[in-house]
Amino acid sequence: MNPLLDAFAGALALIASGDRALLQIVLLSLGVSLAAVVLATLIGLPLGAAVAVARFPGRQAVLVVMNALMGLPPVVVGLVVYLLLSRAGPLGPLGLLFTPPAMVIAQTLLIFPIIAALARQAVEDAWAEYEEQLRSLGAHGIGAALTLVWDIRYSLFTAVLAGMGRALAEVGAVMIVGGNIDGVTRVMTTTIALETSKGDLPLALSLGLILITLVLALNAAAQMVKEAARKRYG
Amino acid sequence: MSAILPLRLTDVSFAAGGRTIIDRVSFELSAGPSTIVLGANGAGKSVLLRLMHGLLAPSGGQVAWLGANAARARWMQAMVFQRPVMLRRSALANITYALALAEVPSADREKLAREALRDVGLADMAERPARVLSGGEQQRLALARAWALHPEVLFLDEPTASLDPAATREIETVIKAFDASGTKVVMVTHNLGQARRLGDEVLFVHQGRVAELTPIDTFFSQPASAEASAFIKGENPWA
Amino acid sequence: MLAALLALACGGAQAQSKFITVASTTSTEQSGLFKHLLPIYTQKSGVEVRVVAVGTGQALDMGRKGDADVVFVHDPVAEKKYMDDGFGVNYHLVMYNDFILIGPKADPAKAGGKDVLAGLQKVKAAQASFVSRADKSGTHAAEVRLWSLAGVDIAKDKGPWYKETGSGMGPALNTASAMNGYILADRGTWLNFKNRGELTILVEGDNKLFNQYGIMLVNPAKHPHVKKDLGDAFIAWVISPEGQRAIADYKIGGEQLFFPNAR
Numbered sequence: 001m002n003p004l005l006d007a008f009a010g011a012l013a014l015i016a017s018g019d020r021a022l023l024q025i026v027l028l029s030l031g032v033s034l035a036a037v038v039l040a041t042l043i044g045l046p047l048g049a050a051v052a053v054a055r056f057p058g059r060q061a062v063l064v065v066m067n068a069l070m071g072l073p074p075v076v077v078g079l080v081v082y083l084l085l086s087r088a089g090p091l092g093p094l095g096l097l098f099t100p101p102a103m104v105i106a107q108t109l110l111i112f113p114i115i116a117a118l119a120r121q122a123v124e125d126a127w128a129e130y131e132e133q134l135r136s137l138g139a140h141g142i143g144a145a146l147t148l149v150w151d152i153r154y155s156l157f158t159a160v161l162a163g164m165g166r167a168l169a170e171v172g173a174v175m176i177v178g179g180n181i182d183g184v185t186r187v188m189t190t191t192i193a194l195e196t197s198k199g200d201l202p203l204a205l206s207l208g209l210i211l212i213t214l215v216l217a218l219n220a221a222a223q224m225v226k227e228a229a230r231k232r233y234g
Numbered sequence: 235m236s237a238i239l240p241l242r243l244t245d246v247s248f249a250a251g252g253r254t255i256i257d258r259v260s261f262e263l264s265a266g267p268s269t270i271v272l273g274a275n276g277a278g279k280s281v282l283l284r285l286m287h288g289l290l291a292p293s294g295g296q297v298a299w300l301g302a303n304a305a306r307a308r309w310m311q312a313m314v315f316q317r318p319v320m321l322r323r324s325a326l327a328n329i330t331y332a333l334a335l336a337e338v339p340s341a342d343r344e345k346l347a348r349e350a351l352r353d354v355g356l357a358d359m360a361e362r363p364a365r366v367l368s369g370g371e372q373q374r375l376a377l378a379r380a381w382a383l384h385p386e387v388l389f390l391d392e393p394t395a396s397l398d399p400a401a402t403r404e405i406e407t408v409i410k411a412f413d414a415s416g417t418k419v420v421m422v423t424h425n426l427g428q429a430r431r432l433g434d435e436v437l438f439v440h441q442g443r444v445a446e447l448t449p450i451d452t453f454f455s456q457p458a459s460a461e462a463s464a465f466i467k468g469e470n471p472w473a
Numbered sequence: 474m475l476a477a478l479l480a481l482a483c484g485g486a487q488a489q490s491k492f493i494t495v496a497s498t499t500s501t502e503q504s505g506l507f508k509h510l511l512p513i514y515t516q517k518s519g520v521e522v523r524v525v526a527v528g529t530g531q532a533l534d535m536g537r538k539g540d541a542d543v544v545f546v547h548d549p550v551a552e553k554k555y556m557d558d559g560f561g562v563n564y565h566l567v568m569y570n571d572f573i574l575i576g577p578k579a580d581p582a583k584a585g586g587k588d589v590l591a592g593l594q595k596v597k598a599a600q601a602s603f604v605s606r607a608d609k610s611g612t613h614a615a616e617v618r619l620w621s622l623a624g625v626d627i628a629k630d631k632g633p634w635y636k637e638t639g640s641g642m643g644p645a646l647n648t649a650s651a652m653n654g655y656i657l658a659d660r661g662t663w664l665n666f667k668n669r670g671e672l673t674i675l676v677e678g679d680n681k682l683f684n685q686y687g688i689m690l691v692n693p694a695k696h697p698h699v700k701k702d703l704g705d706a707f708i709a710w711v712i713s714p715e716g717q718r719a720i721a722d723y724k725i726g727g728e729q730l731f732f733p734n735a736r
Binding site for chain 2: 129130132133134135136137138139143147151152232233234
């Protein structure tokens with residue numbers, strides 16, 4: 001039968017079965033990526049806003065680097081974090097390798113450039129509109145930047161969502177630093193990779209469908225929030 | 235009474251992108267008459283306005299407030315732009331934001347903001363999101379925001395250029411009221427009729443230089459410079 | 474809120490403070506042995522066994538770096554060097570399974586039979602597609618040794634027919650299935666492998682296909698943080714009659730996969 005239809009049927013059966021292992025994997029995926037997005041936003045958003053507003057020598061080079069880092073290969077980030085967290089590495093004594101916090105660290109490093117670069121673009125565009133008026137009113141520096149960021153928060157939300165999507169979808173980083181340990185660091189993407197390599201393609205496809213549905217649901221919810229906000233604040 | 239005026243520009247120049255936009259201008263604005271800045275497109279009017287307000291720093295020369303309270307000059311002037319820029323908040327919140335920046339005590343902010351809204355006729359729009367107001371209403375809100383601090387000088391850069399005649403009249407009414415209450419109005423406009431309605435004196439700018447600073451009636455009937463003559467005729471070919 | 478998120482993330486990884494990290498191989502994990510074996514041990518000892526499954530080369534590397542407490546792989550030559558270099562202690566043989574030569578049912582190279590060396594020679598002669606893992610794994614090491622025993626210096630004599638994928642057993646089988654090629658695999662992964670296409674077992678039972686597993690503790694002298702007591706306890710159980718019986722009990726489709734031979 002059509003493998004895609006099989007996958008759909010399989011996905012529904014999996015969800016309906018309420019399989020505890022599956023639930024654990026899904027929750028871990030969400031938990032790790034959500035934590036990473038929160039941290040990445042805390043780092044990347046102020047950074048992007050600051051670069052958007054500030055003028056300094058070498059700014060063009062910084063912009064190029066920021067945009068380029070959006071395309072960081074997950075597996076490379078994973079490798080670097082692995083070498084840092086390995087017992088043989090500088091942060092070894094922390095004993096973080098092969099744990100969910102290690103996965104959060106790797107994903108945070110992976111996605112904060114995305115959030116920073118997209119935030120910079122949004123803030124810079126808005127700054128062009130707001131700058132004169134804000135300065136005329138007496139706002140400047142960090143205060144002005146913060147006012148601006150708060151005012152365009154719903155556009156910045158899109159940048160955060162982009163980061164979230166990237167985190168949920170990647171496998172290279174979490175595989176290396178997490179080790180795909182059954183029941184401990186196994187997430188949706190690493191499970192899909194494992195089942196694929198075991199040749200269980202239908203199961204892999206079904207899990208893939210669940211993952212896509214999750215991401216779709218997240219984006220739909222975010223879109224509704226944005227629409228509601230637009231109606232309220234104009 | 236006059237805390238920051240007069241405003242004196244001495245040999246002020248401004249260059250950008252290799253071009254000289256303002257070329258060694260010197261003049262003095264004093265309290266009292268409302269000043270209309272006139273000139274052809276590209277003459278440098280908007281840049282001059284921003285130099286006076288302090289949004290731009292001159293590349294040469296000096297912009298000085300000579301009044302007793304000159305140190306507070308930043309907080310005693312306000313500017314309204316051609317297109318109003320409002321935050322995504324209520325009309326009231328936009329004004330209280332400006333008051334907060336000026337470090338007005340928080341207990342007084344709402345009261346002052348509501349007064350300002352009343353003065354421009356927007357009292358019942360206080361809680362509405364500023365950005366859903368019409369163009370004319372937003373511009374009145376911008377004036378209310380500027381007015382809430384009771385500035386000594388109000389700069390306006392073509393405030394009605396984007397508005398329909400009805401909204402234009404509303405804005406002019408507000409500006410006249412501010413003028414009457416003692417605020418010095420310095421306004422750039424292309425609308426000669428508006429200039430005559432609102433202005434007491436004309437600062438005529440031509441190719442980055444100040445060609446004249448004369449009372450308004452004199453300017454229109456006996457312009458001192460050839461450029462001014464040409465300008466008036468150009469703008470009003472049927473005069 | 475952040476604390477709650479992190480708690481959620483660690484939700485599965487319960488605060489079971491007693492655990493050991495075992496570096497093992499993808500083929501062992503994909504055979505399903507750990508899912509069968511480890512719960513038995515955890516039930517008995519209260520210690521969680523966390524398996525990180527990578528290639529044999531990487532598993533031994535983890536042992537060298539101290540990122541695991543126990544190493545459990547199947548490459549006697551590499552294991553001996555590892556032990557000689559002082560990275561491991563408390564070495565024991567555990568079990569063996571076998572490799573099999575797999576290929577298309579139609580067998581165009583006529584490699585099927587009882588002799589794996591002859592089979593490999595026929596594959597090379599026919600220049601039939603052969604998929605190699607080429608990933609420093611125990612399986613890969615065994616494959617290279619078999620070529621050498623068959624008189625082929627595969628590093629020099631390979632041609633476009635020899636496809637090096639640099640991947641685990643499962644992905645390599647996927648590739649072989651997709652191109653209807655020949656491949657050397659471990660029986661465990663094959664029995665669990667569902668994407669067989671036209672592939673079937675062509676050579677088995679040849680004693681050269683014997684695949685021996687060894688277990689060792691990462692040397693605490695080199696890495697003081699290693700959980701020596703818990704690691705030694707796990708090793709002791711694996712080679713005990715009880716552990717060995719649990720290994721023998723693991724079957725796929727009624728077939729035993731691993732044959733315990735601890736001494």
